[in-house]
Amino acid sequence: MADEPRAKEGGFQGVAMAISLWGIVLLSVFFFLRYDVPELASDRGYLDTLFYVILGITGAAYILYQVALGWVIYRFRGNRAGAASSHWHESHKLEWTWTLGTALILVPIVWTGLVHWERVKAPAPDDAVAVMAVGAQFQWDFQYPGADGEFGRFDPQLYSIENQIGLDRDDPAASDDWVLTNQLVLPVGRPARILLRSKDVQHAFFLPNFRVKQDLVPGMLTEVVFTPVKTGSYEVACAELCGLGHYRMRAFLEVMDEADYQAWLAENAPGS
Amino acid sequence: MAHAKESFISKYIFSFDHKMIGKQYFTLAMIMGFIGGILAVLIRLQLGFPSQPWPFLENLFPVGMASGIMTPEFYVSLFTMHGTIMVFFLLSLLPVSGFGNFLIPLQIGARDMAFPFLNMLSFWTVVPGAIIIIISFFVEGGAAASGWTAYPPLSAIRSAIPGSGAGQTLWLVGMIFFVASFTMGGLNFVVTILNLRTKGLRLMRMPLTTWAQFVVGILGLLSFPALAAGAILLTFDRSLGTSFFLPAGIFIGDTLMPHEGGTPLLWQHLFWFLGHPEVYIIMLPAMGFTSDVLATFCRRPIFGYRSMVYAIMAIGTLSFLVWGHHMFVSGMSPFLGSLFVVTTLAIAIPSAVKAFNWLFTIAKAKIRFTTAALFALAVVSLFVTGGLTGIFLGTNATDIQLHDTYFVVGHFHFIMAGAGLFGAFAAVYFWYPKMFGRKLNERIGKIHFWITFVAYYAVFFPMHYLGVAGMMRRIYDPNVYEYLQPLQPVNLFITISAFVLFAGQLLFLWNYFVSMRRGETATGNPWDAAGLEWSTPAKPGHGNWEGDIPEVHRWPYDYSRPDRKRDFVGQWES
Numbered sequence: 001m002a003d004e005p006r007a008k009e010g011g012f013q014g015v016a017m018a019i020s021l022w023g024i025v026l027l028s029v030f031f032f033l034r035y036d037v038p039e040l041a042s043d044r045g046y047l048d049t050l051f052y053v054i055l056g057i058t059g060a061a062y063i064l065y066q067v068a069l070g071w072v073i074y075r076f077r078g079n080r081a082g083a084a085s086s087h088w089h090e091s092h093k094l095e096w097t098w099t100l101g102t103a104l105i106l107v108p109i110v111w112t113g114l115v116h117w118e119r120v121k122a123p124a125p126d127d128a129v130a131v132m133a134v135g136a137q138f139q140w141d142f143q144y145p146g147a148d149g150e151f152g153r154f155d156p157q158l159y160s161i162e163n164q165i166g167l168d169r170d171d172p173a174a175s176d177d178w179v180l181t182n183q184l185v186l187p188v189g190r191p192a193r194i195l196l197r198s199k200d201v202q203h204a205f206f207l208p209n210f211r212v213k214q215d216l217v218p219g220m221l222t223e224v225v226f227t228p229v230k231t232g233s234y235e236v237a238c239a240e241l242c243g244l245g246h247y248r249m250r251a252f253l254e255v256m257d258e259a260d261y262q263a264w265l266a267e268n269a270p271g272s
Numbered sequence: 273m274a275h276a277k278e279s280f281i282s283k284y285i286f287s288f289d290h291k292m293i294g295k296q297y298f299t300l301a302m303i304m305g306f307i308g309g310i311l312a313v314l315i316r317l318q319l320g321f322p323s324q325p326w327p328f329l330e331n332l333f334p335v336g337m338a339s340g341i342m343t344p345e346f347y348v349s350l351f352t353m354h355g356t357i358m359v360f361f362l363l364s365l366l367p368v369s370g371f372g373n374f375l376i377p378l379q380i381g382a383r384d385m386a387f388p389f390l391n392m393l394s395f396w397t398v399v400p401g402a403i404i405i406i407i408s409f410f411v412e413g414g415a416a417a418s419g420w421t422a423y424p425p426l427s428a429i430r431s432a433i434p435g436s437g438a439g440q441t442l443w444l445v446g447m448i449f450f451v452a453s454f455t456m457g458g459l460n461f462v463v464t465i466l467n468l469r470t471k472g473l474r475l476m477r478m479p480l481t482t483w484a485q486f487v488v489g490i491l492g493l494l495s496f497p498a499l500a501a502g503a504i505l506l507t508f509d510r511s512l513g514t515s516f517f518l519p520a521g522i523f524i525g526d527t528l529m530p531h532e533g534g535t536p537l538l539w540q541h542l543f544w545f546l547g548h549p550e551v552y553i554i555m556l557p558a559m560g561f562t563s564d565v566l567a568t569f570c571r572r573p574i575f576g577y578r579s580m581v582y583a584i585m586a587i588g589t590l591s592f593l594v595w596g597h598h599m600f601v602s603g604m605s606p607f608l609g610s611l612f613v614v615t616t617l618a619i620a621i622p623s624a625v626k627a628f629n630w631l632f633t634i635a636k637a638k639i640r641f642t643t644a645a646l647f648a649l650a651v652v653s654l655f656v657t658g659g660l661t662g663i664f665l666g667t668n669a670t671d672i673q674l675h676d677t678y679f680v681v682g683h684f685h686f687i688m689a690g691a692g693l694f695g696a697f698a699a700v701y702f703w704y705p706k707m708f709g710r711k712l713n714e715r716i717g718k719i720h721f722w723i724t725f726v727a728y729y730a731v732f733f734p735m736h737y738l739g740v741a742g743m744m745r746r747i748y749d750p751n752v753y754e755y756l757q758p759l760q761p762v763n764l765f766i767t768i769s770a771f772v773l774f775a776g777q778l779l780f781l782w783n784y785f786v787s788m789r790r791g792e793t794a795t796g797n798p799w800d801a802a803g804l805e806w807s808t809p810a811k812p813g814h815g816n817w818e819g820d821i822p823e824v825h826r827w828p829y830d831y832s833r834p835d836r837k838r839d840f841v842g843q844w845e846s
Contacts, residue, residue, distance in 0.1 A: 013641035013718065020726065021653060028733050035737040037673065038755055051670050058660040065656045069631060073649060076570075076637045085832040085839070086636040089573035094632070095625065099579075102624035106617050109667060114610050116669035121606040137432070137524070156521035156528055166523075200524045201426040202536060204601065204676060208742035208755060211673045215602045217536055218425055219519025222603040235753055239676040239744045241419050243426060243433045244345040247747035 014077030021070035025063055041234060041255065042210035043227040044120070050112055057105065124193035124225040129186055132195045134165045135203035135216040138245035140236060141165050142184045146176030146269060151195070159199065166199075178270050182251040187261035188231050196222045204240035207253060215240055228255040278814075286396070288388035289814045293395050294374025295707060297365050298700075300395075302781065304402055305362035311354040313774050318342045318350075320767025322749040336414060344748040345434045348417040351746060352435065353409070355420030356443065359550065360450055361402055363692045367557040368492070369398070369457050371699055372485045374707065376461060378805035379482045381470025381824060383815045386463040394456035401449030408442035416443035419746065421543055424517040424536050428509045431525040441510065444503045451500040454492050461489030470804075472824035476581070477843070479803050479828040480574065481699075483581050484560030487588040488553050494592070495549035502542035509534070540602055544595035551688045552591040556584060558695025559626060562651045564828070565698045566630060568801045569645035570637030571839050573829035576629040583622035583629075590619050600668040601675050609668045616666035623659050627652065638832075642799070643717030647698035650725050651691050658686025661736060676746075679739025685732040697724070700784070705798045709811030710791030716783045723776030730769035734762050800840050803828040807844040 040048060076083075124130070132143040132151050141164050145151045152174020158166040164181070167174050186192045196205050198216035205224065206213045214224045238249035256264060287293060317326070325340035336346030373391060377384055385391045408415045417435025418427035426432045427440055465486045469478075478486075508514040513530065517539045520532035567574045574580060596604060596612035630652045639645060661683040664670045674680065704712045743756050750756040750763065797806040804824060808816050822844035830841040 013646060014639060016722075017641070017646065017649060024653075024729050024733075028729070031734070032737060035741050037740055038742045047669055047673065050667070051664065051673070054664055054667065054670060058663055062657060062660050065627065065631070066653060069634070069649075069653060069656075072631060072635045072637075073639065076635060076639055078571075078638045078640050083638040085571040085638040087573060087832045087834055088636060089575050089577065089633075089829070091576075091632075095576050095579050095629075098628040099621060099625055102621050106620055106663075109663065110613060110617050113613055113667035113669040117606065117610060117613075120669065120672065156523055159523045159528070200522055201429075201432055202423055206676075206744065208673075213601050213672050213675055217603045218522050219535055220537075220603050235755055237742075237744060237753060241348070241423070241426065241746045244343075244348055244417070244748075246348070247344065247749050248752050250752060 011077070011079045014073055014079075018070040018074035021066050021073070025066045029059070029063065038208040040209065040211070041228055041230040041232065042207075042212065043229055044211040046116055046119070047211045050116055053112075054109060057109070120225075122225065124223075125191050128191040128193040128225065130193045130195065131184060131186070132165075132197065133184070133205055133216070134197055134199060135205070135238070135242075135249075136164070136199040137201065137243045138238070138249035139164075140182050140184070140249070140251040142180045142251075143167070144178050144180070144269065145173075146178060148173060148176055152177045156199075176270065178268075183254065184236065184251060185254045185256060185261065185264060186228050187258050188228050188255050189258070191225060191227045193223060193225050196224070201242050202240045203238045203242045203249065206237040206239035207234065208237065209234045210253075213239055228253075231255045231257055286392055288384065288392055290373045290377050290385045290388070290391060291707070291812065291814075291816075293391050294370050294372075296395050297370035297373060297398075298707075300399065300402060301362050301366035301370055302784070304357050304365070306777075306781065307406065308354055308357035308362055309774050309777060311350050311357070312770060314342070315347070315350050315354060316767040316770040318347055318748065319750070320764045322751055342748075345417060346414060347748045348419075348433065348746070349409075349415040349435050349439065352417050352419050352443075353405070353415045356416070356447075357405065358689065359420060359554070360447070361405070363554045363689060363696075364454065364550070365398065367561070367692060367696050367699065368485070368488055368553060369394070369454070371481075371557060371561070371696075371703070372457065372461055372488070375703065375805060376464055376482055376485055377468070378706070378808060378812070378816060379479050379803060379828075380465060380468060380473055381804055381817075381821045382464060382468035383817075383821070385460050386468055387460050390456050391460055394453045394460070397449055397456065398453035401446045401453065404442050404446040404449065408439045408446070411438040411442065413437035413439055415439040421547070422506070422539075423543075424506060424509065424539050425522055425524075428506060428517055429522065429524050429529060430510070431527070441507070444507050444510075447503050448500060451496045451503070454496050455500075458489040458492035458496070461485055462493065465489070470821050470824055473804070473843075476578070477824060477827045479560070480563040480577075480580055480584070481557065481560035483584050484556040487584050488556050491549045491553050491556075491588055491591060495546045495553075498542050499546035502539055502546075505542075506539065537599075537602060537604060540599055541595070544598045545592075547598065548595040549588075549591040551684075552587055554688055554692040556587065557699075558651060558692045559584070559655075561695045561699040561702070562630065562648045563633075564803065565644050565648040565702050566633050566652075567829045567831060568702070568799050568803075569640045569642055569648070570633055571640070571831045572633055572637045573827075573831055574629065575632040576625070577827065577829065579625050580629055583625045586622040587619060590615055590622075594619065597666055597668075597671070600671045613666060613668050617663065620659065620663065620666075623655075627656050627659070642701065643712070643714055643721050644698045644701035644799075646718070646721045646725075647694050647701060650721070651694045651698060654686050654690040654694060654728070657733075658683055658688070658690060662687060673742075674739055676744055677739035678735040678743045678745060681745055682732050682735030682739060685735070690728060690732065694724075694728075697721075697780070702799070703805075704784075704787070704791075705794030705810070706805060706808070706812070708788050708791070709794060710787055711794050711798060712783050712787045712791060716779055720776055720779045720783065723772060723779070727769050727773035727776060731766050731773055734766055738762055797842075802830050802840045802842050804843040807842055
């Protein structure tokens with residue numbers, strides 16, 4: 001076995017591999033620190049907390065593992081003095097340690113995640129502000145139920161330019177309903193219940209600042225419940241591919257304090 | 273067994289030899305991968321320089337880039353076809369159909385696959401599928417444009433997007449060809465491995481590559497029929513007026529659709545019942561290649577062989593129980609979502625077993641840094657990076673924000689595409705001498721490795737930043753959103769890195785085709801490897817071994833035994 005040419009297959013490549021792994025860790029973490037989730041404007045801060053906890057755990061695992069990988073590559077490169085490889089290839093103790101260790105780390109993550117999921121999916125309280133979001137290629141219509149608090153029936157036969165959401169005006173509950181296009185207004189501090197339906201294909205109601213995302217599925221009624229905690233104007237995005245105009249299916253969410261909201265309602269809602 | 277004389281057609285076209293069929297798959301997969309890469313470059317061109325005119329591109333794409341500016345519908349077709357081509361026609365064809373066919377008989381000591389005719393047929397079934405997929409770019413309306421996931425109603429209703437016309441029809445037909453081919457292949461893998469192992473090759477003496485291909489064969493057999501069923505039902509919805517996936521009241525293009533009674537969620541369940549095992553169909557062979565290549569160039573037995581085998585089985589089994597994690601925000605029952613969290617995060621356990629076993633294989637080694645070894649080491653790094661980001665997405669609570677953002681794109685390009693691609697590269701550099709009797713050029717190989725490795729991290733790691741900052745997938749121009757505008761420099765950086773990554777692959781293609789004729793000639797066992805395949809001649813003929821098939825006396829990882837002078841003992845040696 002000619003060993004001389006092989007000795008060369010060790011030096012530079014091994015050192016370079018170790019340095020590049022360490023460099024990647026350094027740069028990726030350094031730049032990660034410059035980016036953050038969009039500013040939080042809802043009561044779902046607990047989701048951010050869980051995100052940061054998982055980021056801490058996986059970030060530590062990422063750094064430790066990649067640094068260790070770089071180190072073993074550097075330490076056991078073939079051309080080092082007295083290089084020899086070992087036949088040792090089994091250790092039940094070690095293997096059980098990392099199997100059970102991984103499982104133990106995962107248990108609290110899964111548990112916390114499921115508890116938070118319950119909270120996100122909890123039914124809306126009775127005093128929630130209810131709005132029906134109707135998605136279509138490529139616009140959002142927001143139906144307010146009016147003073148009776150009930151959404152009027154819709155009928156797909158009635159979809160038209162004037163009646164985008166196909167509201168059936170024969171339904172008494174529809175008499176005081178009104179619609180806003182590409183604009184949603186909510187009061188701060190009160191739970192909002194957004195019902196979601198689609199006229200055509202699938203869309204997703206995405207509020208980056210509110211940690212809210214839910215698909216709109218034709219033939220189904222889905223919903224999200226959250227509480228805005230900060231006033232201001234925010235962007236609403238479509239997050240599910242819905243056609244060639246998917247990228248511009250954008251709306252605005254205006255969060256007002258209660259007094260402004262009531263004034264806005266009085267000014268805009270028909271018949272009030 | 274040596275065949276006397278073969279005509280050109282029976283040797284190169286309709287060959288029954290598993291090695292030739294494997295190479296045919298390689299060629300097809302590389303052509304498709306090259307096309308998929310060009311699509312990726314065009315996607316990045318748009319995201320790096322939104323709506324900037326590139327007049328010279330109008331000559332190539334007169335409709336999609338009329339006056340040099342990419343249209344939104346062309347952009348949607350691009351990422352749809354990029355995903356389809358890369359997932360199915362590169363990352364499934366090359367490691368599974370290509371290497372599976374090429375290696376299984378060599379590694380288990382068989383003259384050929386169990387069903388050579390079926391094998392030939394499976395290749396010639398996927399070729400029309402690939403041609404149909406490529407042709408779909410040139411039909412009216414362009415190629416399919418509903419994402420590689422083809423969610424109805426977008427994919428079901430012709431007026432929903434231009435690509436949902438003839439392009440989507442051809443996509444479905446192409447996929448059905450692919451599924452037919454892949455199912456034949458899977459059947460062949462399972463039967464061959466169970467029945468044709470040479471004397472002494474117990475299951476627990478099989479190389480991890482063959483173990484992976486065995487489990488992949490089973491996964492393919494059980495999951496692809498779900499896609500075939502879905503594709504046929506979707507074709508019915510599109511062409512015969514059925515309503516499997518379409519509810520009442522769909523209103524597109526000022527027209528109320530006549531469908532009623534179906535649900536789009538049914539498609540999602542069928543698609544992801546294939547889609548998730550498919551990820552492991554891509555991953556598992558890469559894990560096998562990595563293990564075999566690492567053991568050889570570390571001159572060490574793979575650490576924890578038994579737990580590696582159990583991990584492959586565990587991942588394969590769990591892969592059927594996790595599909596719902598793609599549907600946390602789809603409107604599926606929240607209770608079901610919770611169940612899928614548990615099964616999904618359970619996959620982290622066998623994955624961690626793999627990662628630590630690799631680390632301990634490299635520790636106490638005497639590493640020879642061949643190009644194959646470098647790619648295998650890179651798989652370990654990419655696998656851990658991509659695996660960890662999966663924890664955010666597998667936890668339904670944190671998935672709400674990250675779902676359908678670039679965080680997901682970054683995640684799966686590491687864990688599935690990255691590990692799969694780098695694993696395939698490791699395998700090509702490692703087994704090339706067995707394929708062509710020559711080595712790939714190591715100097716060019718190393719340059720190719722460094723460009724690919726560094727550029728890969730540069731392209732896909734920053735995508736996590738974009739996702740965290742809230743940038744959605746599949747959007748033609750992120751600058752429409754005010755909160756995404758500050759991210760444009762990141763998009764530009766990714767685009768430039770992607771160009772470098774693509775250019776690096778041209779080096780590989782050049783190396784691959786030139787080395788066939790000009791590469792350094794190799795002996796039968798150029799790497800001093802212990803696997804059974806290395807006991808064949810430098811370029812094995814039809815039938816693989818000239819004399820009797822050797823008997824197997826040991827496992828394939830007998831490196832650096834303290835009781836032997838030479839640092840490896842081949843499986844065929846007593």
